[in-house]
Amino acid sequence: xxxxxxxxxxxxxxxxxxxxxxxxxxxxxxxxxxxxxxxxxxxxxxxxxxxxxxxxxxxxxxxxxxxxxxxxxxxxxxxxxxxxxxxxxxxxxxxxxxxxxxxxxxxxxxxxxxxxxxxxxxxxxxxxxxxxxxxxxxxxxxxxxxxxxxxxxxxxxxxxxxxxxxxxxxxxxxxxxxxxxxxxxxxxxxxxxxxxxxxxxxxxxxxxxxxxxxxxxxxxxxxxxxxxxxxxxxxxxxxxxxxxxxxxxxxxxxxxxxxxxxxxxxxxxxxxxxxxxxxxxxxxxxxxxxxxxxxxxxxxxxxxxxxxxxxxxxxxxxxxxxxxxxxxxxxxxxxxxxxxxxxxxxx
Numbered sequence: 001x002x003x004x005x006x007x008x009x010x011x012x013x014x015x016x017x018x019x020x021x022x023x024x025x026x027x028x029x030x031x032x033x034x035x036x037x038x039x040x041x042x043x044x045x046x047x048x049x050x051x052x053x054x055x056x057x058x059x060x061x062x063x064x065x066x067x068x069x070x071x072x073x074x075x076x077x078x079x080x081x082x083x084x085x086x087x088x089x090x091x092x093x094x095x096x097x098x099x100x101x102x103x104x105x106x107x108x109x110x111x112x113x114x115x116x117x118x119x120x121x122x123x124x125x126x127x128x129x130x131x132x133x134x135x136x137x138x139x140x141x142x143x144x145x146x147x148x149x150x151x152x153x154x155x156x157x158x159x160x161x162x163x164x165x166x167x168x169x170x171x172x173x174x175x176x177x178x179x180x181x182x183x184x185x186x187x188x189x190x191x192x193x194x195x196x197x198x199x200x201x202x203x204x205x206x207x208x209x210x211x212x213x214x215x216x217x218x219x220x221x222x223x224x225x226x227x228x229x230x231x232x233x234x235x236x237x238x239x240x241x242x243x244x245x246x247x248x249x250x251x252x253x254x255x256x257x258x259x260x261x262x263x264x265x266x267x268x269x270x271x272x273x274x275x276x277x278x279x280x281x282x283x284x285x286x287x288x289x290x291x292x293x294x295x296x297x298x299x300x301x302x303x304x305x306x307x308x309x310x311x312x313x314x315x316x317x318x319x320x321x322x323x324x325x326x327x328x329x330x331x332x333x334x335x336x337x338x339x340x341x342x343x344x345x346x347x
Contacts, residue, residue: 013036117130170208232299233294
């Protein structure tokens, strides 16, 4: 299909910028509107920006004449007040879907997550029909699962709208290093020390699938311009365990029981040393391994970056304190980061 006007929420974040670049380079796309909570000085091909919050903005007006709405906006913090993330992630997503239908959009592409999946029962890769009830002990996974349930009903109520759900693994690239360190490790874990870690905790069940932001953006572009619907798992090989990560960092894996790791994370959480909750660790330990066969066959999608290449790029960025030009991706100490967090002095 020729996709004329595309609207992208969460346009200045990790995935958002990668998607805008992909869409801007696609000859089937003529116009892109990027929506973000904060303004941006960026100028990209075929792209205009609008400042709006998905929880309060006049989305129907912004979505007018859109052929496709790509919904990427998501709030991970503050994890200590999950009612705030619920309002942004669940209520905001519902507002996006309903406004897209009201505006007459033909297709919605929603960025779900591997975190929406129900816990694994064995090591076999799961396809897109695996249950998506999430892990109940973490706000992130609960919210992703709830949005999936809402979309089930939305599809029945709006059969005229094609709904696509992408479910990527952990999404990395160099420019996200500072942002993701702030989100998961907090201010007391300097990224520059990452290569100096001598040992890594080898926790039973700890493994993850990763994928480069550009590869996810490529899959989203294909979803936008092709007559497809349904869900697509996105990840690259190999599955990352402590052995793979230890090889990249030059660190030695040391066995640590899961209950002990959780106690450490829980104590750090209670002391406000880290923003990641112990429930999030539980969720990661129960994630299934995803099969990407459907994306490969129906989207002709092949990731350019391996898991090792993706993580190597991210770890290099972490050591350098790398970031991007927008407020969400700003490196620590930059003016954009100070404005985003409200620190520093400004005229």
